[in-house]
Amino acid sequence: MSIYLDSADLKEIKKYINYPFISGVTTNPALLAKALDKSNITIYEFEEHIKKIGDIVEGDIFVQTNRSKAEQIVKESRKIYEILGDKCVVKILPTFEGLKAMYDLSFKDIRTAATAVFTGVQGYTAILSGADYVVPYYSRLMRTTQDGFNIIEDILDIIEVNKFDNQLLVASLKTTSDVLEVIRAGANAITIPASLIDELYENPQTNEAVKLFKKSLRVSKD
Secondary structure, three states: OEEEEEOOHHHHHHOOOOOOEEEEEEEOOHHHHHHOOOHHHOHHHHHHHHHHHHHOOOEEEEEOOOOHHHHHHHHHHHHHHHHHHHEEEEEOOHHHHHHHHHHHHHHHOEEEEEEEEOHHHHHHHHHHHOOEEEEEEEEHHHHOOOOOOHHHHHHHHHHHHHOOOOOEEEEEEOHHHHHHHHHHHHEEEEEEOOHHHHHHHOOOOHHHHHHHHHHHHOOOOO
């Protein structure tokens, strides 16, 4: 399973991309605007910041488009691909126009991810339209009284039964318990904020064990 950092903050990315278990970065227009401390950003700022992320990250970078019409989504996706090259995965909303764009991009060898998926059927139509990844929002599913865990299992079942090669990347995870549930379900990948990354491996009892072992070992000063 792959773990991605969900961020556009260059300082965060520089820090966490060196963690051995981080495979790459996911981002979106809201995160990009936040990183630049603005309520909204221009296309130029959008593209320039993506380029800076690409200069830092060697793994996959998932970037969400800003457009709503299929033709515009395809045009912007090609521009993002020009900036990032083969590490690019374009995140597209699974609207009718988004599905048309995914289908078109699948013939241009540009990888896509259907993002903000809230049902198994949405995931299925995205896969049939050429999406390489299906990205459900776990916590948002839970907040809307839907069973996020069951929907994740539905999408995994659809992929397995139909022998699809597509991958499930789960977003909107807020706690380590969420992460564990999704891992146990068999998700191919997750994306989490920097605030949650350290919690994955840090534990008070582990820290106490470190202190104990340090006391038990006399280290010479070389």
